[in-house]
Amino acid sequence: MDEHNILILRPGMILLKSYISFKDQVMLVRTCRELGLGSGGFYQPGYGDGATLNLKMMCLGKNWDPVASAYGDERPCDGARAPPIPDVFSELVKRAIADSHDHLKQQSRKRNVEHILPSMSPNICIVNFYTKSGRLGLHQDKDETIESLRKGLPVVSFSVGDSADFAYCDQRDILNVEKIKLESGDVLIFGGQARHIYHGVTAIYSDTAPQALIEEANLRPGRLNLTFREY
Numbered sequence: 065m066d067e068h069n070i071l072i073l074r075p076g077m078i079l080l081k082s083y084i085s086f087k088d089q090v091m092l093v094r095t096c097r098e099l100g101l102g103s104g105g106f107y108q109p110g111y112g113d114g115a116t117l118n119l120k121m122m123c124l125g126k127n128w129d130p131v132a133s134a135y136g137d138e139r140p141c142d143g144a145r146a147p148p149i150p151d152v153f154s155e156l157v158k159r160a161i162a163d164s165h166d167h168l169k170q171q172s173r174k175r176n177v178e179h180i181l182p183s184m185s186p187n188i189c190i191v192n193f194y195t196k197s198g199r200l201g202l203h204q205d206k207d208e209t210i211e212s213l214r215k216g217l218p219v220v221s222f223s224v225g226d227s228a229d230f231a232y233c234d235q236r237d238i239l240n241v242e243k244i245k246l247e248s249g250d251v252l253i254f255g256g257q258a259r260h261i262y263h264g265v266t267a268i269y270s271d272t273a274p275q276a277l278i279e280e281a282n283l284r285p286g287r288l289n290l291t292f293r294e295y
């Protein structure tokens with residue numbers, strides 16, 4: 065891959081710009097739509113106090129429950145089990161980590177970069193679909209196992225469709241965030257020292273999805289985001 069498209073944002077936090085090929089973006093949209101219409105597919109998640117998340121969600125591999133802030137085998141709202149993560153998705157994740165490792169090795173001139181960005185094998189994927197009013201408040205991803213968090217096993221995030229502003233910071237402080245724009249095909253990875261960053265989505269830019277993707281994959285207006293983790 066083109067080295068210029070890899071940005072190290074912080075130790076352990078890497079952005080692979082335009083990493084996912086057009087063909088794979090189409091595949092991601094089509095597969096998520098298919099899974100999203102079946103049992104355990106897209107639903108409107110809530111926090112339990114009546115508040116809803118400003119997005120539609122589906123979990124693969126294991127269910128994440130926003131009310132309990134915990135993983136489980138069944139989704140409490142309807143008892144559905146999470147569909148398995150398709151192998152093609154997991155292969156893309158592993159390739160993105162391997163390409164990040166190659167880049168880190170070149171930059172650091174070290175042969176082992178696992179301490180900067182550990183490898184991981186995804187067994188959870190949370191798929192979010194945001195329309196133009198979609199948002200996600202600042203939070204940490206901290207419901208994986210103590211072992212996974214202690215090792216800093218990375219979260220790998222795929223963006224497809226409309227662009228979004230992704231905010232991140234060390235403390236939950238919306239006035240002190242750094243922001244990057246995530247565009248269709250981008251992969252963002254945060255692991256190692258960056259595993260515990262607060263992060264969220266502060267804006268969706270409507271009508272910014274590539275026209276060819278809308279036509280080929282019949283993507284609805286909005287943004288598809290997949291975050292992979294190892295439980």
Ligand code: AKG
Nearest residue numbers: 190192205230265289291
């Ligand atoms: C999450 O699922 O925990 C996210 O933070 C998603 C971020 C995104 O949509 O880019």
